[in-house]
Structure formats: C-alpha cells, structure tokens
Amino acid sequence: MKRALVLAAMLALAVAGCGGDDDARGASADATRLVVSAASSMTEALESCAPGFEEAENADVRLSFAGSDELAAQIRQGAPVDAYAAANTRLPEELYDEDLLTKPVEFATNEFVLAAPADSQIDSVEDVAEEGTKVVVGSESVPIGSYTRESLAKLPPAQETAILANVVSNEPDVKGIVGKLTQGAGDAGFVYVTDVNATGGDLKAIDLPAELEPQVTYGAGVPTAAREPELGQSFVDGLTSGPCADALAEAGFGSAP
C-alpha cells in the first residue's frame, strides 16, 4: 500500500517535472515566456539580440527557427506562438486572412543571390546552367524556393530548364542549402545574401542581374492565439526599430520599403 503511494507520487513528480525547466537559460523566475517563430535566415541576427530583449522586458524568449512555411503550418495547427516573423509577406498575409494573425508589418528586406563555395569557379547564372553543376535549392513550399523559381522563370526558357535539370536537392529551409554548399556537396545554390554573410567567408555571394532579383520582403505579426500578445507585439515592433532591428541591419538585411 505504502509502496503504491510512493509509486504514484513518483509518477506525479515525473509529470510535474516536465514543465520545470524555466531557469535553464538564466532567465529570472518570474520572467514571462515569449515564443518567437522566425524564418531560418534570421537565426544569427535574432539570437544576438534576444538576450537584450529578455533583459529589457523581463522575458524568457524562446526562439524557434525553421522554414517560414513550416512555422505557418504550426500556427495553423494551434502551436502557442507569440510572434511570427516570415521570410516573405505572403505567408503572414495568408494567416491574417484566416484570422490567425494580426495585420502583418513589413520589417526588413533581403537580397536574393547566387551562392557558391568561396574558391569556386562559378560566378554567374550562366555557369550554373552548365551541365553537371550540382545546384541546391529550397523546396517549392518554403519562401526561398518560391523566390528561386520566380527568379529562374525570368531567364530564357532554355537556361531555366538547364538550371532546373541541375537541381540535386530541394531543401526544407535555407540552412539546408547553405550546409550542403559549405560541405562541398553542392556547387551552387540560391539563398539570401545574409545567409552567405553568416558563413564568415566560406561562401561567396554572386549578385544577380537586377531583372532577376525578386523583391524579398519580410513580414511579421502576432498570432491571434498568442498567450502573451502584448509582449509578442513589442517583439514585432522591435524588428523595425531597436536592438533587433540593428542586429538585422548588421547581418545585412535592408530596412523595410
């Protein structure tokens, strides 16, 4: 009988223990938890400014990086997210139309570039169309993948076909593309200039002709199901002005149009 009670108590403790990791990152015990879902391309910038935000707002910021589309799907499935920052404006607008997000704001722009290992011979779109070049792109559902297809569609059809035929992998987010290039597995890929900057010289960014460059604008909003809507809103506001906006600028993002 006593043993049964002990066993039950242990079970209860185990269950209660699941939620007890608040202090793991040094946030003070009464800090409010803020869950931020952001596009992979902002990883370095937001990680560098999150501690400042935590201190200023007495918050415990949980950053979750993935492809913007995966994050949007999580919000649709009811994930408790307080701020959503995507690598395009289409996904936040879609969530807004579905009443799942507040009116999105445009907070940054990025430059769509061709990337290749720093010592690579590749330095133009023509080189990428050469037969046998291993090209890594984003899958169609992730913003970088749709920007890539949008951009390639502006090329002469033969060149577009040649490049698409060279695609060896459709990665679920930009980190996957960059990883394949820095590992020397892929010869070239289409990413944002900020991703190239973040590799610290391992990759080089090759500017595309202006007519090929899609307008890359980042949008953010607060999910209507947010647990901390006010704090979420101040994080989103901070993307346009404040330490996080500065961190984005430092990483190579442009300011919103």
Added chain:
Amino acid sequence: MRRFALLLALSLAVTLTFLTLPIVAIFLDSSPAELVRSLGEPGALDALWLSLRTTAISIAIILLVGTPAAYLLATRSFRGRALIVTLIELPLVLPPAVAGIALLAAVGPSGILGGSVESAGIQLTFATAGVVVALTFVASPFYIRQAIAAFASVDRVLLDASRTLGASESRGFLRVMIPVALPGLAAGTALAVGRALGEFGATLMFAGSFEGITQTVPLAIYDRFSTEFDAALALSAVLVAVSAAILLSVKLVQGGRALSGWQVE
C-alpha cells in the same frame, strides 16, 4: 493489494492511450477516399517505391554482413569484445542529426574519406546510394544487437552435437545456428526495417531531398507538411500500415515457431 492492481491497470491505460491515440488520429483525420487520392499523385508513389527499394538494399547488406559478425561476437570471448559491442551499438542512441553530420564528416565530399570515395567514382550525396548508406548506418545496430542475443541464447549442445557428427563450423552456423536463432534474427530484422523506413534526419542532411532519388517517405511527409497536410497524413497512414504489417508478420512467425515447439528453452 487491490489498490496496487488498480494502479497497475491505470498505468497500462495511460500508456496505451498515450501511444495509440496519435496513430489512431492519423486514420481518423484522413478519409479513405482522401488517402487513395493522395497516393495517386506521382510524387507519393515515387517516395514509397524509393523507401521500399533503399530499405530492401540496406537490409540485405545488414543481414549479409551483420549475421556472421553477430555470430562471432556471440560465440567467442576475447579481449575488447565488450568495447566492440558498445561501439557497434552506439548509432542506436545517436540522434539522427548527429548521424547525418557524422556521415558527412566521414564520407561526405569534404569528409576524411570523401576524396577516396569520389576517386572511386562513387557518388553518395544527392544519390540513392547515399540514402542506402544512411539507412544502413542507423538501422544495422538494431539487427546486430538482436542477432548477438539470439545466437548467444542458442544451446551450445546443439552446435557441439553437429560438430561431433562431423559438420564443419560453417555448416553448423548455416544449418544449426541460423535456423535455431531464426525467431530472434527475424525480430532484429523487423526492428531494422522499421528504423530504416522511418529514417529522416541523416538522409536529409547526408543525401539531400529530391523526388525519386533521395526523397524517401519521411522526407516527402515533411515536404508536404506545410502546404498539403492531407497528403502528409495519407503518406503517414501508409507508413503506419506498412510498419504494422512488418511487426505483425514477425509476431506471427515467432508465434508459429513457438507453437510448433521450435524454440529452444
């Protein structure tokens, strides 16, 4: 003591609900018509076919190389044996992402053996062969571990008897050890098949994701998760069905053997 029995029953109920509810939800959330329609799209069939092919090849490799290796480890004792077993079991507890990084570091284009692999004319990254390597790496410990246990539990009297009757060790291995250990070997195979079919992280990181070449069912599910949730559900349902069929067939084989008195007590 009745309270204790109650506690036991409650624990079982909690366990059962927790483990089956998500799987039941996959089927409740997708109608059979939806399932058939989603499978009709070429990408889904490509992914299924690729998964079955790569799993079959890697299981063949695992059985062919792993069975004699497991036999050796089960029947000989030598210095460093425990260390070898531990090293073989290590991938079992490795996170898939670590497996992916490890494979890149070893046989990726800029890995320590990358140059020799390339000069041998073998392409692994972005190639189906790379998927097979990833599956074999993560799945083989599941089989070998089980196979060692299966061989070790065979009564040595049987093998000794075959030797006294003039059979060579290789003959004893093929004609005595393997048949007697078969239920255990089958269980190990099933675990390895399950792990190989479900492999995700190592494949994505090491081999990439391309329809028909490297995009296995789990990668196809992830690719559809954001834009076509129904299609992702349908593919998941198929994977559950295939995995359940494998598990069931092994249980049947083992049950059949046990009933006909094949198992050595």
